[in-house]
Amino acid sequence: MPPFELLMPTSLEQALTLAGDFIAAGEEFDWIAGGTDLIPNYKWHLNSKAHVISLAKVAEMSELSSTHIGGMVRLHDLAESNITHPLLKEAAGSIASVMIRRSGTVGGNICLDTRCYWFNQTEDWRESIEWCHKCECGTDADCRVIANQNTLCVATYQADLAPAFLCLNATIHLAS
Structure with missing residues (x-):
């Protein structure tokens, strides 16, 4: 590392x-x-x-209440909470394995980098191929994750909790 x-x-x-x-x-x-x-x-x-x-x-x-879920709340704690909406409990409880849920957080799940076969390879591997496989799927999208060469990426956003938050009309507050 x-x-x-x-x-x-x-x-x-x-x-x-x-x-x-x-x-x-x-x-x-x-x-x-x-x-x-x-x-x-x-x-x-x-x-x-x-x-x-x-x-x-x-x-x-790390705050977890009926109206507030902090970004550092563990997925396991969200899934096991008695004050969490049933939809969020189910969504959080279906993410990955128990071991991942005990470490993974709500904020990490929401802010997860896009999961893409090309992007999640070593730099040497990406340099050897120089193109994204999604380009070949009929979208004609230029999905390369190379500095100053991106025009469009259609890789799927992978936050497991986002659809549940959307269904509950939740608001996500970001700080900067």
Whole structure:
């Protein structure tokens, strides 16, 4: 796994300040919640960044109530909660395996990178093929995930909870 600096803010304000500092300096960074997608990608050297901001110690992001679900709420906790809407319980309980649900978070599920066979390969593999397989599926879409070459990507968005939130007319609040 490539080396990276792990930052552990204890408040949302601190996390956003760190992100703002990296953006101002022109440096790339990732957010990490449960890490069930990010860490395997880093192990495969896929889209790794020099800085990772963990949300694990940001207490306000772990709130779970009948009207609020924080981004750091574990999928398992959402599925097992007595105050969660039955649709959300069912959706969260059907995601991946128990082990993934115990680590994975609502925020990570919603903000998951697009799952694409071409994108989720090593840089060497992508350079050897230089095109996306979806282009050949009759859409004539240019789906390459190469800097300054994207015109359209039709890879499927993979957030399992998004349809349930949509059905419940939920609002997602983002901070920046």
